[in-house]
Amino acid sequence: MSTCGGKNLLILLMTALLSFGFASGATHVVAKSETFYSISRKYGVPVSNLMAYNKVSDPRTLKLGQKIKIPSKSSAVKVTPLRARKVTPKAMRIIIDPGHGGKDRGALWGGVAEADLNLRVARKVEAILKARGYGVTMTRRSDVFLSLSKRAEIANRYRNVVFVSIHFNAAKYTSVRGAETFYTGEKGRYLASAIQRELIRKLKVKNRGVRFSRFAVLRQTVCPAVLVECGFISNSYERARCKTPGYQDLTAKAIVSGIERYDRAF
């Protein structure tokens, strides 16, 4: 669904490949009436490249007898369009809620604070969602404390939203592991199932299933709301995985895939 269906946003990702310094170029001594332009033509090197290579900003400063370094052609500046991707703005907004923060560190195991992990994964989720055209509201974007009712209140400011709270788990028995997702409401159950399925598929972790919950942050939220427990940091194996950026990326991708699956269904 989209409020402005045909109005596509064209994002051109351009990259400038600068490879100065690798060339074993020659030296040219400036003769009478020569300019940067004539020298660049003589050696078949773009004038901008020639100037940059010699750290010259004004081509008129060239003097008779001046030594000019000539870059090899391989060091030419290339501006390559990497990809042109169409992104359709989505109608649904996603409230991303990194659990805990500030004085509330969440679970603490083996030097890992849940609050930090939650924020890292949440920021990755935010970036991917925005790239896919979703509006995203973060309940927190830094290490600050927020009450549960404040988080719900932020979500309740919007229409056509879903609320996704991101957490990592801990248990007294350190052998306990796996991912689980909590929900309230029928739509919340669908969203939780979609996210849970993607987590299991992408992370290959133990499936602890989806569960109905009366967690305050879910109960006080009007929109479909879920709370994702991405893994147990009380389990040494999962803690080691959860700490790596690669695993955090994969977790974020799984959460986004689940949200997209939900969005397509409603």
Ligand SMILES: [Zn+2]
């Ligand atoms: Zn938590």
